[in-house]
Amino acid sequence: MYLLIPSAGTGKRMGADRNKLLLHLRSQPIIAWTMLAAEAASSISWIGIISQPHDWEDLKAIMADLKLTKPIKLIAGGSTRQESVYNGLQALPADAKQVLIHDGARCLATPDLLNACAEAIRHCPGLIAAVPVKDTIKVVDESGIIQSTPERSQLWAAQTPQGFDVDLLKQCHAEGVRQGWEVTDDAALFEKCGIEVHIVPGEETNLKVTTPQDLAIAEFILSNR
Numbered sequence: 001m002y003l004l005i006p007s008a009g010t011g012k013r014m015g016a017d018r019n020k021l022l023l024h025l026r027s028q029p030i031i032a033w034t035m036l037a038a039e040a041a042s043s044i045s046w047i048g049i050i051s052q053p054h055d056w057e058d059l060k061a062i063m064a065d066l067k068l069t070k071p072i073k074l075i076a077g078g079s080t081r082q083e084s085v086y087n088g089l090q091a092l093p094a095d096a097k098q099v100l101i102h103d104g105a106r107c108l109a110t111p112d113l114l115n116a117c118a119e120a121i122r123h124c125p126g127l128i129a130a131v132p133v134k135d136t137i138k139v140v141d142e143s144g145i146i147q148s149t150p151e152r153s154q155l156w157a158a159q160t161p162q163g164f165d166v167d168l169l170k171q172c173h174a175e176g177v178r179q180g181w182e183v184t185d186d187a188a189l190f191e192k193c194g195i196e197v198h199i200v201p202g203e204e205t206n207l208k209v210t211t212p213q214d215l216a217i218a219e220f221i222l223s224n225r
């Protein structure tokens with residue numbers, strides 16, 4: 001299975017002076033944990049790291065330290081996650097029929113979760129890892145007034161990995177560019193194009209390291225593994 005790892009963000013919400021994925025989480029950079037999960041997942045045969053060229057020297061050094069055995073390619077990222085994935089899709093080897101996309105920032109996803117998604121995408125056009133929402137969610141207007149309370153049993157928190165048929169995902173991204181759609185995950189492009197996306201049970205510990213608090217929580221989770 002081909003795996004694209006979007007890693008080209010700036011980490012504004014982390015407030016660091018560089019890509020948050022280069023910050024240390026315990027003994028090694030955040031992105032190293034994600035790379036090691038991909039290396040350990042038996043279903044993954046090829047890895048594309050979508051990243052800004054100014055990070056490539058650092059990333060090459062991390063990859064060399066980890067002594068990764070799988071083919072790994074650095075792909076230039078865009079100015080949004082959507083653009084970065086678009087670039088990643090163009091850089092896939094020609095024989096890629098299905099692809100998993102997994103955020104570099106979701107560094108605690110297990111190899112088992114990657115393997116489960118790789119198996120499931122053989123049987124459907126699109127899928128995402130997700131977990132049921134635990135909080136009561138409110139829809140709130142610009143003046144801070146609650147408009148509605150969606151039925152919680154229908155709400156799921158989207159994670160990555162997300163898996164797709166490559167041709168369909170390329171078509172959905174192209175349609176997104178034509179229509180000017182701005183989305184925060186690839187499943188949303190499938191949804192807008194009317195293609196079904198399935199759920200694979202995600203992991204409560206598969207958090208996206210977004211803020212300094214997330215980094216502290218990730219440290220805690222790792223210390224209990």
Ligand SMILES: Nc1ccn([C@@H]2O[C@H](COP(=O)(O)OP(=O)(O)OP(=O)(O)O)[C@@H](O)[C@H]2O)c(=O)n1
Pocket residue numbers: 005006007008009010011012013014020021050051077078079080081082084085103104105106208209210
């Ligand atoms: N232009 C971008 C923006 C984001 N990402 C990646 O998409 C994932 C999810 O994005 P997010 O957590 O929002 O990362 P950042 O964009 O770095 O964070 P922020 O929004 O706080 O700036 C991350 O692995 C990030 O590196 C990307 O590949 N290209």
Ligand SMILES: C[C@](O)(CO)[C@H](O)COP(=O)(O)O
Pocket residue numbers: 081103157158159160184185186208
């Ligand atoms: C794809 C994603 O990880 C699903 O939760 C997420 O939407 C991407 O991150 P962002 O913070 O919305 O940019």
